[in-house]
Amino acid sequence: MQSEEWHVSxxxxxxxxxxxQSVLEQISRHxxxxxxxxxxxxxxxxxxxxxxxxxxxxxxxxxxxxxVLGANMxxxxxxxxx
Numbered sequence: 001m002q003s004e005e006w007h008v009s010x011x012x013x014x015x016x017x018x019x020x021q022s023v024l025e026q027i028s029r030h031x032x033x034x035x036x037x038x039x040x041x042x043x044x045x046x047x048x049x050x051x052x053x054x055x056x057x058x059x060x061x062x063x064x065x066x067x068v069l070g071a072n073m074x075x076x077x078x079x080x081x082x
Contacts, residue, residue, distance in 0.1 A: 006048065009055045009076040010036075011062075013043040019067020026065050033058060052076065 015023045017040050024043065027033055032048040045062075047055050055076065063071040 004050065004081040005078045006050065006081040007052055007055055007076060007078045008046060008048050009059075010074045011045050011047060011059055011071055012074055013045065013062060013071045014069040015041060015043060016067045016069060017041055023065055023067045027062060030058060030061065033062070047073075052078075 013023070013027075020038070020040070020043075024035065024038070027035060027043065027045065034046050035043055036046060037044040047058050049055050049058065055073070059071050059073055062068060
């Protein structure tokens with residue numbers, strides 16, 4: 001039986017300054033996404049999931065939020081969940 005992997009990535013999200021609060025609120029609705037820092041134009045998050053594809057899907061969803069200029073994965077790590 002193959003053991004499950006758990007993936008964690010960090011991402012930087014560039015945001016229109018006027019949309020920052022709205023973007024933060026919408027990000028907070030995503031499971032397994034946590035905000036770790038921000039400035040006037042950027043948000044740093046971690047995203048967790050069962051595969052690289054799942055992380056990419058969450059990042060795509062974030063990228064489609066109104067006010068987001070771009071969401072880019074910076075680092076990814078995977079390890080056995082068991």
